[in-house]
Amino acid sequence: MTATRVSVIGASGRMGGEVCRAVQAADGLELVGRFDVGDDLGDLGGAEVVVEFSVPDASPANVRHCVEQGVHVVVGTTGWSSARLDELRARLTEHPEVGVLVAPNFAIGAVLMMRFAQLAARFYESVEVVELHHPDKVDAPSGTAARTASLIAAARADAGLGAVPDATTTDPDGARGADVDGVRVHAVRLRGLVAHQEVLFGAEGEQLTLRHDSFDRVSFMPGVLAGVRAVGGHPGLTVGLEHVLDLG
Numbered sequence: 620m621t622a623t624r625v626s627v628i629g630a631s632g633r634m635g636g637e638v639c640r641a642v643q644a645a646d647g648l649e650l651v652g653r654f655d656v657g658d659d660l661g662d663l664g665g666a667e668v669v670v671e672f673s674v675p676d677a678s679p680a681n682v683r684h685c686v687e688q689g690v691h692v693v694v695g696t697t698g699w700s701s702a703r704l705d706e707l708r709a710r711l712t713e714h715p716e717v718g719v720l721v722a723p724n725f726a727i728g729a730v731l732m733m734r735f736a737q738l739a740a741r742f743y744e745s746v747e748v749v750e751l752h753h754p755d756k757v758d759a760p761s762g763t764a765a766r767t768a769s770l771i772a773a774a775r776a777d778a779g780l781g782a783v784p785d786a787t788t789t790d791p792d793g794a795r796g797a798d799v800d801g802v803r804v805h806a807v808r809l810r811g812l813v814a815h816q817e818v819l820f821g822a823e824g825e826q827l828t829l830r831h832d833s834f835d836r837v838s839f840m841p842g843v844l845a846g847v848r849a850v851g852g853h854p855g856l857t858v859g860l861e862h863v864l865d866l867g
């Protein structure tokens with residue numbers, strides 16, 4: 620059986636470097652290209668699948684280039700707003716054979732945490748999300764936290780829950796965090812951390828805390844490799860690793 624040819628965009632970065640090592644060590648995959656800022660993406664090194672971990676402002680153009688080359692893409696970069704996703708979905712209709720998987724988090728535990736949060740959401744009056752990351756991260760809140768909050772908000776709406784209770788009327792410095800679809804999200808940046816998140820659910824007399832920790836970027840690799848192996852079989856746009864893991 621011939622190996623699947625894989626290229627990495629953002630290959631000099633923290634995640635891109637880890638992905639290059641994981642692809643080189645994986646059965647049935649061959650690393651054929653490493654691209655970073657300023658490189659001509661050209662024919663993407665002859666790749667069949669590209670893994671894209673760059674920066675939010677660059678990711679849409681990189682993905683567009685891959686799609687126009689007819690190459691499947693696994694995207695881990697954050698910043699994929701619904702407007703950006705809609706534009707990508709529309710572009711993919713012109714390339715119906717191409718699959719793009721966009722996932723805010725490739726750690727299996729983080730995907731499960733999001734699913735558990737969705738399940739728990741309807742039972743609790745209060746909920747807040749706290750994401751904690753290394754201080755070199757450029758975006759806040761994290762893509763994972765934003766998606767978690769949106770999923771919780773949708774589950775609350777489906778269950779007919781109203782607004783989360785909060786008597787705050789004075790908060791000039793944003794101490795209550797970001798408001799993502801009505802769910803408060805707090806971002807911590809601390810040297811020594813990698814990627815962590817807590818979802819706090821509260822009801823009268825009880826609290827449920829869901830927590831996930833990525834202590835090392837190797838935690839993202841099984842999910843990335845699963846995405847690389849699956850994306851060609853999922854034409855069009857897929858958002859979230861849960862669909863590849865059969866949790867969708």
Ligand SMILES: NC(=O)C1=CN([C@@H]2O[C@H](COP(=O)(O)OP(=O)(O)OC[C@H]3O[C@@H](n4cnc5c(N)ncnc54)[C@H](OP(=O)(O)O)[C@@H]3O)[C@@H](O)[C@H]2O)C=CC1
Nearest residue numbers: 629631632633634655656673677695696697722723724725
């Ligand atoms: N989905 C997931 O599971 C995960 C997602 N992420 C996300 O992945 C992204 C990358 O994170 P991380 O690896 O830590 O970041 P890094 O800053 O370490 O890596 C990003 C790399 O992309 C390069 N880059 C900048 N612009 C371009 C461009 N136009 N084309 C190609 N490459 C470019 C950067 O170069 P330079 O430094 O010279 O600018 C850098 O080498 C972030 O959005 C992060 O949130 C991170 C971990 C897990």
Ligand SMILES: O=C(O)C1=N[C@H](C(=O)O)C[C@H](O)C1
Nearest residue numbers: 697723724756761762763814
């Ligand atoms: O920048 C990071 O490090 C991470 N980014 C992703 C996010 O914003 O959710 C995934 C993970 O949290 C690590």
